[in-house]
Amino acid sequence: MQITRQADYAVRAVLHLARVGNTERSATSTIAKEQNIPPSFLAKIISQLSIAGLLHTSRGARGGVTLAREAKDITLLEVVEAIDGPIQLNECVGNTGACTFEDNCPIKPVWCDAQDELVGRLKSTNFAQML
Numbered sequence: 001m002q003i004t005r006q007a008d009y010a011v012r013a014v015l016h017l018a019r020v021g022n023t024e025r026s027a028t029s030t031i032a033k034e035q036n037i038p039p040s041f042l043a044k045i046i047s048q049l050s051i052a053g054l055l056h057t058s059r060g061a062r063g064g065v066t067l068a069r070e071a072k073d074i075t076l077l078e079v080v081e082a083i084d085g086p087i088q089l090n091e092c093v094g095n096t097g098a099c100t101f102e103d104n105c106p107i108k109p110v111w112c113d114a115q116d117e118l119v120g121r122l123k124s125t126n127f128a129q130m131l
Contacts, residue, residue, distance in 0.1 A: 003080055003084060004083065004084050006041070006044075006045060006083050006084070007079070007080045007083040007084045009035070009037045009041065009042065009045055010045045010048070010049060010079050010080075010082065010083045011076065011079050011080070012035045012037065013031050013035060013037065013042065013045060013046070013049070013065075014049065014054065014055075014067070014074065014079050014127055015127060015130060015131075016031050016034060016035055017031070017055070017065060017066060017067050018067060018071035018074075018127040018128065018130070018131055019131060020066075022066055022067050022070065022071075024066070025058065025062070025063065025064025025065060025066050026064050026065050026066070027063075027064050027065075028042055028043060028046060028064070028065060031065065045083065046065055048082055048083055049079070049082055049083075050068075051082075052078070052082035053068055054067070054068055054069070054074055054078060054079065054082060055067060055068055056068050067127075070128070071126065071127040071128040071131065072126050072127070072128035072129075073126065074126060074127050075122065075123050075124070075125060075126050075127075076122045076123075076125040076126070076127075076130075077119060077122035077123040077125075080122060087115060087118060087119055087122075088115070089111050089114055089115045089118070090108075090111045092105070092108050092111065093108070093111045093112050093115050094112075094115075
């Protein structure tokens with residue numbers, strides 16, 4: 001499993017905003033330049049994170065982007081799932097009836113445990129911890 005480039009960019013953008021703090025807005029052009037993210041791609045990411053309730057955006061000369069909540073209240077899982085959707089290591093995890101071997105499958109418990117560990121780790125990691 002590999003997160004998308006878009007999710008990676010989203011994590012870097014949120015981390016940049018966490019460093020700046022909630023009191024100061026950042027221009028998307030600044031975030032794009034400092035994080036080496038293509039500006040047009042960043043605009044889409046910012047929009048998705050805003051819709052997810054993770055960022056506030058404002059237009060105009062004094063506009064910019066800020067975190068919608070404190071960095072300690074935004075998890076890595078929230079950012080990744082806002083971009084990539086729910087984490088699912090295999091279609092059988094959390095999807096009853098997706099596999100013909102489901103009733104007698106020695107692999108499914110491994111996938112389920114691995115996903116639970118990954119989701120738990122991302123959920124327990126917030127952006128204040130990463131500063």
